[in-house]
Amino acid sequence: MIQLTNVTKSYGTGGTVLALNNLTLQIGTAERVAVMGPSGSGKSTLLNLVCGLDEPTSGSVKVEGVELSGLTDDARTRLRREKIGMIFQTFNLLTTLTALENVALPLRLQGLSKKEAEGRARSMLARVGLADRAAHRPDELSGGERQRVAIARALIFRPPLLLGDEPTGNLDSATGEEILRLLDDLQQEYQSTLLMVTHNAQAAEFCNRIVTLHDGKIVEDVACGRGPARDKA
Numbered sequence: 001m002i003q004l005t006n007v008t009k010s011y012g013t014g015g016t017v018l019a020l021n022n023l024t025l026q027i028g029t030a031e032r033v034a035v036m037g038p039s040g041s042g043k044s045t046l047l048n049l050v051c052g053l054d055e056p057t058s059g060s061v062k063v064e065g066v067e068l069s070g071l072t073d074d075a076r077t078r079l080r081r082e083k084i085g086m087i088f089q090t091f092n093l094l095t096t097l098t099a100l101e102n103v104a105l106p107l108r109l110q111g112l113s114k115k116e117a118e119g120r121a122r123s124m125l126a127r128v129g130l131a132d133r134a135a136h137r138p139d140e141l142s143g144g145e146r147q148r149v150a151i152a153r154a155l156i157f158r159p160p161l162l163l164g165d166e167p168t169g170n171l172d173s174a175t176g177e178e179i180l181r182l183l184d185d186l187q188q189e190y191q192s193t194l195l196m197v198t199h200n201a202q203a204a205e206f207c208n209r210i211v212t213l214h215d216g217k218i219v220e221d222v223a224c225g226r227g228p229a230r231d232k233a
């Protein structure tokens with residue numbers, strides 16, 4: 001599903017910051033991988049490369065066998081929209097749109113009619129328990145509700161790959177746990193591959209593999225929680 005080979009990412013003209021240092025990592029279909037490590041160790045950089053928002057300085061990043069650097073910008077945008085669901089700590093919802101419109105947006109961008117897109121968005125909102133909040137804008141929702149809208153939007157295409165950058169980082173522990181349960185249910189149902197950055201041991205327990213980064217290198221890669229990591233690339 002994901003294959004990174006000898007990936008290096010440096011920032012700054014002189015290559016002053018080495019965010020990822022010759023990293024090789026393979027993640028199989030339907031694996032649930034937690035990425036942990038101290039601040040600045042390269043976790044977000046790793047996700048940005050996997051979703052094609054950023055390019056490695058050297059090395060290869062493949063998603064479902066496709067080399068990302070070989071794609072045009074358009075193809076990369078399409079891949080991101082259709083195959084990858086992304087959930088961030090700060091939700092990234094559009095503040096002027098309602099919950100329903102936020103969830104429908106990827107489908108609208110895809111060219112679906114308003115009626116069709118909003119119909120599907122409505123059932124996705126119901127799936128995350130927010131049927132009665134469809135008309136609310138993000139500032140009229142709680143943090144946990146906003147995060148559920150973000151999850152509904154990320155999953156609207158039933159993407160094979162789900163990326164999270166501290167998806168529960170801004171939530172209290174009870175709400176965070178609720179969000180993790182929801183992610184857990186949806187991941188099982190869709191058999192998506194999950195790659196989630198987290199500082200939270202509770203979140204890591206929902207995964208079957210923990211990859212720990214330090215200074216842009218993998219220092220630990222262990223199976224955990226839900227039994228051995230599956231290994232079918």
Ligand SMILES: Nc1ncnc2c1ncn2[C@@H]1O[C@H](COP(=O)(O)OP(=O)(O)OP(=O)(O)O)[C@@H](O)[C@H]1O
Binds near residue numbers: 012018038040041043
């Ligand atoms: N656009 C950028 N320009 C320059 N340096 C950057 C840039 N983005 C990240 N870095 C540096 O790369 C390193 C890795 O950053 P990254 O955001 O991947 O860390 P992280 O593990 O996600 O940290 P955190 O837990 O704080 O989110 C850091 O030292 C950071 O300062």
Ligand SMILES: [Mg+2]
Binds near residue numbers: 043044045165
């Ligand atoms: Mg980060």
